[in-house]
Amino acid sequence: MTPIDLTQVASRFKSGWLAINQRTLKIVAHAKDFSSIIKKTEDKKEVVLIPASEDFSHIAPRYYE
Amino acid sequence: MSKYPYSLFPPKDKPVLKPYIYIRLGCKKTHKIIPNPVLALIDSGADMCLCKKYIGDWLGLNFNKLKRGEITAVNKTRFVVLIHPLTVFFQNKIYEASFSLSDEIPDQTPIILGQKGFFDHFKITFDLPNKEIEIV
Numbered sequence: 169m170t171p172i173d174l175t176q177v178a179s180r181f182k183s184g185w186l187a188i189n190q191r192t193l194k195i196v197a198h199a200k201d202f203s204s205i206i207k208k209t210e211d212k213k214e215v216v217l218i219p220a221s222e223d224f225s226h227i228a229p230r231y232y233e
Numbered sequence: 234m235s236k237y238p239y240s241l242f243p244p245k246d247k248p249v250l251k252p253y254i255y256i257r258l259g260c261k262k263t264h265k266i267i268p269n270p271v272l273a274l275i276d277s278g279a280d281m282c283l284c285k286k287y288i289g290d291w292l293g294l295n296f297n298k299l300k301r302g303e304i305t306a307v308n309k310t311r312f313v314v315l316i317h318p319l320t321v322f323f324q325n326k327i328y329e330a331s332f333s334l335s336d337e338i339p340d341q342t343p344i345i346l347g348q349k350g351f352f353d354h355f356k357i358t359f360d361l362p363n364k365e366i367e368i369v
Contacts, residue, residue, distance in 0.1 A: 169365035171239045171250055179243035187269070190255075202287045202343075210268040216255045218272040224242035224341040225249060 174218070181220035190214050235324070239364045242341070252359060252366045256344065257322035258284065261329070263293035266322070271344055275357060275366065279347030282321075282332045288343060289317065289334040302333060312337040321350070324368070328354060 177193055178186065185205035187197040196215055199205035209215050239250040255270030267288070283304075289296065299315040306312065314333035321330050330350030338345060346352075358367040 169236065169238045169363060171241050171364045173241045175241050175243050175245040175248060179245075202285075203291055206268065206291065212269070215269045216272065217267075217269055219340050219343060221243065221341050223244050224251075225244060225247050 178218060179222045182222055184220045186218050186220045187215045190216050235367055235369050237366045259320035260292040261320055265292045273344035273346050274342045276345050276347055279345050281347045282330055282350035283338050283345040284332050284334055285343045286334045286336045
């Protein structure tokens with residue numbers, strides 16, 4: 169399967185949130201925070217929400233209770 | 234569809250394929266549901282599901298009344314989490330799962346899907362050579 173390449177799209181903005189069309193992978197909206205991106209996109213279809221960042225390369229944390 | 238592609242995120246010079254999917258979350262008490270799917274990391278090393286506290290804010294949770302817990306991260310730092318059941322919307326399944334909410338999880342992973350709350354609801358196959366995840 170071809171991976172979804174969001175290396176360019178996700179780094180267009182350094183912070184905030186992006187709404188991306190799932191089919192075209194084009195940015196539909198950007199907002200400074202989670203509430204704002206939801207407000208901008210609640211009526212839109214085929215959209216997914218991702219944080220905007222130049223770097224997603226962190227180690228996934230491990231959790232123990 | 235039960236097969237999902239791996240995702241590539243920035244930085245471009247250090248590309249790592251990761252098992253991200255998109256899910257919606259809701260809260261039974263407040264009747265609020267996030268209208269569009271949000272990025273979520275499938276993390277088999279996580280004991281439970283976690284999400285950023287601002288998601289709980291949007292869902293209208295009353296943080297003063299939530300049970301508190303403590304989590305130890307991979308670097309042995311401990312942080313407090315607030316625990317609340319959230320509704321998970323994924324594929325055609327809708328179910329309640331306990332979530333730990335915190336501002337301490339990375340901004341780039343607003344939702345982390347762990348053993349309790351995700352792996353106990355689906356059979357998940359990580360097929361990195363073929364760059365796909367099967368979730369049934």
